[in-house]
Amino acid sequence: MRQALPKPILLPVIWLIALLLAAPLAQAQEGHMQVLKLQGSSVSLPANGAGFHELVRQYAKEPSQWILQFQKLPNRAEQEQLQNAGIRLLAYLGNQCYVAWVQPDIVSATPLLRSAVPMEAAWKISTTLAESLRSTSPVSVVVSCVPGTTEQQLQQVLEGLDGKLDGRALKNAGLYQCTLPGTKIQSLAAWQRLAAISAAHEPVPLNLQSGRATKANVAQASVAAGGYGLLGDSIAVGVGDNTSALYHIDTRDRVTNFNFFPYSNHGQHTNGTAGGAGIVDPAALGFAPHVSLLDHAYTNVWTQTREMESFYNMSVTNNSYANVVGSCTAAGTYDLYSQYLDSVTLNYPNVLHVFAAGNDGNMTCSPYPAGFGTVCGGFQTSKNVLVVANSAKNYVIASGSSKGPVKDGRLRPEISAIGSSVYSTIGNNSYLSAGGTSMASPQVTGGTALLQQHYKRLHSGTYPTAVLTKALLMNGALDLGNAGPDYKYGYGMMDLQRSLAMIDSAHWATGSISNGNNQTPVSITVPANTAQLKVMLVWADPPASTSASTQLVNDLDLKVTDPASTVHLPLVLTPSNPNAVAVASADHLNNSEQVVISNPASGSYSVGVSGYSVPFGPQSYVVVYDIVPKGIVITSPFKDGAYKANDASNSLGIYWTADASSNTFTIEYSTNNGSTWTTLSGSVPASDRYYNWTPSSGINSAQCLLRITRNVSLETATVGPFTINDQPTLSLSSSQCPGYVNLQWTSVT
Numbered sequence: 001m002r003q004a005l006p007k008p009i010l011l012p013v014i015w016l017i018a019l020l021l022a023a024p025l026a027q028a029q030e031g032h033m034q035v036l037k038l039q040g041s042s043v044s045l046p047a048n049g050a051g052f053h054e055l056v057r058q059y060a061k062e063p064s065q066w067i068l069q070f071q072k073l074p075n076r077a078e079q080e081q082l083q084n085a086g087i088r089l090l091a092y093l094g095n096q097c098y099v100a101w102v103q104p105d106i107v108s109a110t111p112l113l114r115s116a117v118p119m120e121a122a123w124k125i126s127t128t129l130a131e132s133l134r135s136t137s138p139v140s141v142v143v144s145c146v147p148g149t150t151e152q153q154l155q156q157v158l159e160g161l162d163g164k165l166d167g168r169a170l171k172n173a174g175l176y177q178c179t180l181p182g183t184k185i186q187s188l189a190a191w192q193r194l195a196a197i198s199a200a201h202e203p204v205p206l207n208l209q210s211g212r213a214t215k216a217n218v219a220q221a222s223v224a225a226g227g228y229g230l231l232g233d234s235i236a237v238g239v240g241d242n243t244s245a246l247y248h249i250d251t252r253d254r255v256t257n258f259n260f261f262p263y264s265n266h267g268q269h270t271n272g273t274a275g276g277a278g279i280v281d282p283a284a285l286g287f288a289p290h291v292s293l294l295d296h297a298y299t300n301v302w303t304q305t306r307e308m309e310s311f312y313n314m315s316v317t318n319n320s321y322a323n324v325v326g327s328c329t330a331a332g333t334y335d336l337y338s339q340y341l342d343s344v345t346l347n348y349p350n351v352l353h354v355f356a357a358g359n360d361g362n363m364t365c366s367p368y369p370a371g372f373g374t375v376c377g378g379f380q381t382s383k384n385v386l387v388v389a390n391s392a393k394n395y396v397i398a399s400g401s402s403k404g405p406v407k408d409g410r411l412r413p414e415i416s417a418i419g420s421s422v423y424s425t426i427g428n429n430s431y432l433s434a435g436g437t438s439m440a441s442p443q444v445t446g447g448t449a450l451l452q453q454h455y456k457r458l459h460s461g462t463y464p465t466a467v468l469t470k471a472l473l474m475n476g477a478l479d480l481g482n483a484g485p486d487y488k489y490g491y492g493m494m495d496l497q498r499s500l501a502m503i504d505s506a507h508w509a510t511g512s513i514s515n516g517n518n519q520t521p522v523s524i525t526v527p528a529n530t531a532q533l534k535v536m537l538v539w540a541d542p543p544a545s546t547s548a549s550t551q552l553v554n555d556l557d558l559k560v561t562d563p564a565s566t567v568h569l570p571l572v573l574t575p576s577n578p579n580a581v582a583v584a585s586a587d588h589l590n591n592s593e594q595v596v597i598s599n600p601a602s603g604s605y606s607v608g609v610s611g612y613s614v615p616f617g618p619q620s621y622v623v624v625y626d627i628v629p630k631g632i633v634i635t636s637p638f639k640d641g642a643y644k645a646n647d648a649s650n651s652l653g654i655y656w657t658a659d660a661s662s663n664t665f666t667i668e669y670s671t672n673n674g675s676t677w678t679t680l681s682g683s684v685p686a687s688d689r690y691y692n693w694t695p696s697s698g699i700n701s702a703q704c705l706l707r708i709t710r711n712v713s714l715e716t717a718t719v720g721p722f723t724i725n726d727q728p729t730l731s732l733s734s735s736q737c738p739g740y741v742n743l744q745w746t747s748v749t
Contacts, residue, residue, distance in 0.1 A: 033114065036067065036097050037549040039407075040127045045069050045097070049113030053106050056116075060104055064192045065090075065119035065146070069097045070112045073515050073615045082110060090146065090195070091545035092553045092615040099195075099545055101146050121189035123547045126198040128330050128377070135182030140200040142169040142177050142336050149193045151176070157191050169200060170303045173340045196546045198335035201323035201378065203298040205242050205266040206356045206438040212636035212653045213393050213418050213690070214443060215497040216287050219450045225640040228454060228500060232288025235449040237274055238308055238317035239442070240301030245271030245293050248425040250279050250286070256312065258304075259295040265426045269434055270320045271295065272425030274442035274449070283644075284423050284431050287446025288453075299379075302341070305348045315452050315463050318445035319385075320356045320438035323378035328365035331358075332406035333377035334544060334551045342543040345384035345466055349540065352466035353385045354445045356437035357413040358402035372487055372578040374402040375412040383541045383551060383591050386448075386470050387412050389489055390419030390440040393653060394690050395480050397488045401437055404487035408550040409575030409589050414470075414490040415477050417443040433649075447496050448473065455503055467540050468508060471624040472499045474592060475536040478657065478689070484571035484582035484596060491594065495657075497635060498626055508624040509607075513556065515614035521623050524605040531659030532628040533597040535560050535607055537570075539621040541591040550589060555613040556621060557586055558593040563603030568595045588612070598660065632658045632708055632717035642723040646697040652724075654691040656708055656717070662686050666709045669693075673703040673721060682711075699724045700748050 036043040048055065049069070056064070068089075073096055074082065079089055086103030087110075093099060099119060125133070132139045145154060154176060155165045163180025177200050180188060189197055221227025244259040245251035247268050254275065259267070275293050278285030294314055296304070301317045308314035323337060324330035341353065358376035365373040380387050380402075390401035398420050404412040419440030426432045448469055455464045464472075476499030477492035485491050502508065509522035526533055537558040544551035560568045570593035571582035587593045597605075607623055636655040637643060643652050654667060665684040668677040684691055705720035726748050733742035 033069065033095065036069070036093060036095050038093065038123055038547050039549055041123065043067060043117060043123070045115040045117060047114060049115055052113055052116045056102055056104060056106055059118060060192075062192060063101060063103050065195075066100050066102050067093065067097055067117045067119055068100045068113060069095065069115040071114050072096070072112060073613065074112055075515065076617065078112065085110070091543070091548075093545055093548045094550055098615070099547070121186055124189045124194060124196050125185060126196070126333065126335050126546060128199045128333055128335065129185060129197065132182040132199070133185055137182065138179045139182040139185065140166070140177065140179050141185065141197050142175050142200040143188070143197050144175055144195045144336050144339070146193045146195055153193060157188065161187055163188070170299055170337070170340060173303055175336055175340060196336055198337070198546060199330070203321040203323060204325060205264075205321050206325070206359050206436055212655050213395070214447060214494040215635050216443070216447055216450065217638050217641070218497045218635055219447070219500060221638050222640070225638065227638065230450040230453050232275060232291035232446070232449040232453055234456060235288065235316070235453050236292040236294055236308075236312045236314045237288065237445060237449055238294040238296060238301040238314045239267070239271050239274065240296050240298045240317060240319050241267035241270050241321065242298070243267030244295035245425070247427040248272060248276070249429050250276040250284065250425050251293060254291065255293045255295055257295045258300065259297050261297055263427055265432060265434070266320070266438065267295070268426050269424045269432065270318060270438060270442045273422055273439060274318055274446040276425050280429050281431055284425060286424070287443055288449040291446070291449050302344055302353050305344055305351050309348055309351055315350060316352045316354065316445055316448045318354050318442045319379065320441045322356070322358055322376035322380065325358060325376060326360060326363070328363060328373070330377040331360065331365055331374050332381060332404070332412070334381045334407065335378055335546055337378040338382040339543040339546060341379060341382035342384050342541065345540050346542065349465050349467070350463045352448055352469050354441055354448065355380050355385050355387050356441035357387050357389050359390070359400045359436045361399055361401045361403050368578055371399070372403045373405060375404050375406055376402060380412060381406045381551075383410070383544070384466070386444065386473065387414050387490070388437060388441045388444045389413040389416040390435070390437040391416045391480070391489070391493060392420040393418050394692065395493060397481065398435070401488070403578070405573070405575045405578060410551065411485055411487065411490065411573060411590050411592070414474055414592070415444060416440065416480065416489045416493045444473065444494055447494055450496060451499055451503065454500055458503065465622070467538050468622050468624070471508070471536050471538040471592070471622050472502050474538070475534050475594065475624045475626055476502060482581045485573060485594065486582065487573065487578045498628070502624055502626050507626060508622055510620065510622050511609060512618045512620045513609060513611040513614065514617040515611045518608060518610045520606055520608055522607050522625070524607065524625055524627070526600050526602055526605055526627060528602040529630045530600055530602070530627055531598070531630040532626075533560075533600045533605065534594065534626040534628065536592065536594045536624050537609060537621060538592045538624075539619055542616050552589055552591060553616060554619040555588055556619060557610045557612045558595060559608045560595045560597065561606040561608065562597065563601055563605070568597055570595050586612075628659070630659045632656055632710060632715060634706060634708055634717050634719040637706055637719060637722045639719060640722060642725065643695065645695040645699055645724050645726050647727075648694050651692050651694040654693055654706065656689055658689070658710065661710060661713070663710050663712045666711055667691055668707045670705040670707070671699050671701040671703065671724070674705050677707065695724045697726050700726060
């Protein structure tokens with residue numbers, strides 16, 4: 001008879017198995033720790049941390065830059081201890097590595113330190129300067145230095161390299177613009193106090209029935225008509241462009257001008273889109289017609305954020321320009337301009353900076369398919385701004401609109417607006433239809449002003465943070481293109497109605513989290529008959545090192561647990577396959593994450609936030625959520641609205657929202673308050689949310705209604721009454737009297 005193996009003997013066997021299984025994992029982790037990926041290169045990381053203080057003494061007599069890798073991310077107290085010992089952590093590079101400024105007389109090594117590598121000159125130079133390094137001709141660059149470096153020190157180094165200091169690259173920024181032979185750039189980078197070098201550029205404008213598509217008409221409509229009565233009162237909008245808005249009656253009386261450029265259509269047009277009053281032609285009414293306009297020359301609008309916020313209460317800026325256009329090398333590159341913009345949001349957290357994505361969407365930038373990877377580099381790759389794509393009013397993205405991803409795979413653009421055939425102001429009190437992301441961006445800027453006005457109404461005049469405003473805009477967006485976020489539309493078309501609804505319901509929570517911590521900032525009660533639950537996490541991320549291969553510094557994670565204990569993760573894109581649909585997964589690239597649950601069961605949902613990797617903490621964040629009801633909601637036409645008949649250039653434009661279904665729609669209108677109905681179409685595709693309608697001449701009724709019915713289910717929505725009229729023809733009467741003007745016009749019957 002076989003005896004059973006005694007139980008005590010099993011334990012060493014189990015331990016042996018565990019050790020055998022753990023060994024490959026430990027080796028894999030150690031192997032991962034041995035290499036750091038930077039932009040354009042990789043760095044080997046030897047396990048030499050124990051002898052670091054001796055290494056420093058042998059290496060340098062002066063303070064020097066090092067890449068330091070730690071066994072674990074040091075917390076704030078440990079970072080202070082390092083600084084007291086002569087080690088100042090400047091920037092995060094990923095893989096638990098920092099750029100550090102190290103004194104030659106450091107006290108001792110830290111037990112947390114795994115690896116130390118001297119910072120090489122080549123790692124400080126932007127990849128966009130690769131071609132310039134062989135040039136003997138003068139090259140214009142922008143540089144940043146280690147904190148504490150003086151302008152005189154930089155000037156002295158440049159003189160020794162046949163270069164010169166041209167001045168500050170951006171007003172109020174700690175960046176310098178320099179000129180030196182391209183062959184001397186490497187030598188400048190070798191200077192220990194030099195932190196980073198990028199190509200210098202001068203901004204260029206991005207040339208190439210918007211309110212209804214973005215639901216701005218709902219925000220502007222009176223409360224009596226079911227709207228919000230928002231026109232931008234008490235909000236100051238900064239506009240950086242190539243001219244001011246002093247050249248049109250629709251804008252000039254609300255302009256404070258700091259822009260020294262002569263007249264150009266571009267700047268007047270963007271100002272009018274954001275805040276034009278529609279005085280000469282109501283069809284050109286801007287998004288926020290009562291805002292104050294602070295006009296600046298390009299980047300001055302945000303480099304002077306401190307002054308503009310302090311003296312004029314500026315809370316949002318529009319930026320319809322870029323550093324470089326038409327360049328695949330520069331597209332999507334994070335540089336010193338991007339880095340500084342990220343710091344501006346951290347320093348002035350209530351001001352949101354809105355940027356046009358660019359108009360390079362018809363380029364092919366390897367390795368991406370045609371059109372992708374074309375978002376302008378520099379300003380647009382900053383993590384804390386809001387980047388806007390250009391769509392036509394039928395919700396089709398413009399072919400020329402720049403598309404993501406940016407170089408490290410992050411989502412850009414983040415939101416869309418109408419940028420095709422936008423009718424707005426130009427000089428001499430005239431108007432022009434123009435297109436491009438330049439025209440889409442000021443719509444989001446104007447929409448932001450309306451959100452801020454509404455928030456102030458409900459919160460005793462206080463302003464929302466830029467992070468909250470950005471989250472409300474992105475999470476409220478109407479999803480277009482591929483399901484979830486995509487590299488064409490971002491999170492979708494700006495939908496002010498949904499964003500305002502989140503403000504009405506106070507559907508947000510804030511928090512602050514450190515590395516390795518887990519929090520549950522909010523629980524959400526979802527009612528029956530909900531079409532979607534949309535939850536978004538957003539944070540203002542610290543500036544990244546321009547040497548890093550990925551720009552996310554503090555990495556937070558979002559999850560939503562439903563009543564059945566199923567965990568839902570954010571929708572994440574695949575940068576190497578930019579046309580692919582987003583899938584649920586952990587996101588380690590972006591500082592915005594969105595969970596979308598369609599047809600959620602009623603009950604309590606728990607929102608979880610974790611500090612996956614927070615090298616510079618604690619990190620503040622905001623969570624916003626939208627509970628989207630089932631049903632059809634018509635947003636254009638709107639109750640009590642007035643619309644011109646027989647005007648193909650400014651068609652009425654029917655817009656609605658509805659939950660997903662395979663059933664088509666029927667659209668009808670009535671001119672007699674519902675006594676009779678005329679069908680416009682009985683087979684509008686189930687996925688459409690726009691129908692182009694040019695009312696015929698002769699309707700002339702103030703009793704118009706519009707009805708949309710979902711076929712099969714017969715779910716119906718009706719809006720009205722509203723007015724459709726022919727426009728009278730105005731002329732001077734043949735009989736005139738001194739001191740008066742006698743007018744006549746055709747009758748409307």
